[in-house]
Amino acid sequence: MINKVVLVTGANSGIGLALCERLLGSQDAEGLHLCLACRNMRRAHAARSALLGAHPAAQVTLLQMDTSSISSVLSAARELQLRFNRLDYVYLNAGIMPNPQFDLKAFFRGLFSSSVITMFATGEGILTQKDGVTPDGLQEVFATNLFGHFLLVRELEPLICQPGQTSQLIWTSSSNARRSAFSVEDVQHRKGSEPYSSSKYASDLLSLAINTRYNKLGLYSSVICPGFVMTNLTYGILPSFPAFLWTLLMPLLWLIRVFTNTFTLTPYNGAEALVWLFNQKPERLDPRAKYHSLTSVLGHSYTQPRQVSPITLSTFRCASNDVAPFFLILFPDGCRLGHVTGAL
Numbered sequence: 001m002i003n004k005v006v007l008v009t010g011a012n013s014g015i016g017l018a019l020c021e022r023l024l025g026s027q028d029a030e031g032l033h034l035c036l037a038c039r040n041m042r043r044a045h046a047a048r049s050a051l052l053g054a055h056p057a058a059q060v061t062l063l064q065m066d067t068s069s070i071s072s073v074l075s076a077a078r079e080l081q082l083r084f085n086r087l088d089y090v091y092l093n094a095g096i097m098p099n100p101q102f103d104l105k106a107f108f109r110g111l112f113s114s115s116v117i118t119m120f121a122t123g124e125g126i127l128t129q130k131d132g133v134t135p136d137g138l139q140e141v142f143a144t145n146l147f148g149h150f151l152l153v154r155e156l157e158p159l160i161c162q163p164g165q166t167s168q169l170i171w172t173s174s175s176n177a178r179r180s181a182f183s184v185e186d187v188q189h190r191k192g193s194e195p196y197s198s199s200k201y202a203s204d205l206l207s208l209a210i211n212t213r214y215n216k217l218g219l220y221s222s223v224i225c226p227g228f229v230m231t232n233l234t235y236g237i238l239p240s241f242p243a244f245l246w247t248l249l250m251p252l253l254w255l256i257r258v259f260t261n262t263f264t265l266t267p268y269n270g271a272e273a274l275v276w277l278f279n280q281k282p283e284r285l286d287p288r289a290k291y292h293s294l295t296s297v298l299g300h301s302y303t304q305p306r307q308v309s310p311i312t313l314s315t316f317r318c319a320s321n322d323v324a325p326f327f328l329i330l331f332p333d334g335c336r337l338g339h340v341t342g343a344l
Ligand SMILES: NC(=O)C1=CN([C@@H]2O[C@H](COP(=O)(O)OP(=O)(O)OC[C@H]3O[C@@H](n4cnc5c(N)ncnc54)[C@H](OP(=O)(O)O)[C@@H]3O)[C@@H](O)[C@H]2O)C=CC1
Pocket: 009, 010, 011, 012, 013, 014, 015, 016, 037, 038, 039, 040, 043, 065, 066, 067, 068, 069, 093, 094, 095, 096, 144, 172, 173, 174, 175, 225, 226, 227, 228, 229, 230, 231, 232, 233, 234
């Protein structure tokens, strides 16, 4: 019997896969149906086999979905409506940071500056990316990390906004999300060099907007920060730095935990806040909090809500006028897909 249906995007590796493992290993696993939404079916099958290897009785199904493609998201949403009559949790986790450029000079300057801890906690000032354009004509990072997920949410309304039932959306955001990287004049960050940071900030805003509009329909949205986790995404930041060198650096990375609890490092620890939210009553959550996966010096992982920082909050209030057009783009009444993409 199915009690809860959980959809996870980007579930075939890293934090998404660790989340699936942890959910299946938890006490509430009975009656859980996990649907892994992945763009690459070969990797999706490998992930499913690994999960079933450890939990042979688990209900794990696969769904092909490329969040950067409008047609793929639309057909995945249609397929979900055929397969399920409700979705209890939707983890919007798939994400990319393409062609990252690591500024070594800025890194060494940062090491000897007062902002060293912020640099390690957020990667601020040392990372830029070169974005591409998808066949739909959208910016790749924006389309993958934000827009495809937003479109999915809109298309899944019949499954996630049902009378007498609550559903949760949980976004994997980032400590790299920065207000200053986001502009309503350039929502997709076409002109800048930090599309990743911008897309993650936009997901924080979008989650707030979703709560304003959908809470009355029983749909709740939260954002989490997994911390700094060693995954394919982070290995890509220093491509000339082979994985075994990262392994050699592990003692140093553990040591850095003395200064910042954001070095969660393993996908298991990074998934902490995602698992924590699974067990919460969404009505009791603070919609303005960001839930952080943190790990102590001794390796104990825990979840901590952090209010959106005062700077961001006050900027958000001051910026409510310039943020409004962003929401208008996202939530025009009776909006049709063509209007949304056309407006962008
Ligand atoms: N690692 C870290 O330190 C941090 C990560 N995050 C966020 O965590 C999330 C998970 O990343 P992480 O586990 O680190 O990295 P991984 O690269 O291991 O996982 C990313 C997942 O997203 C999938 N994905 C990428 N593009 C698409 C697409 N177009 N359609 C569908 N799926 C896609 C990947 O699939 P495929 O295998 O096919 O590439 C993969 O399954 C991301 O949103 C990332 O931004 C946030 C903060 C820190």
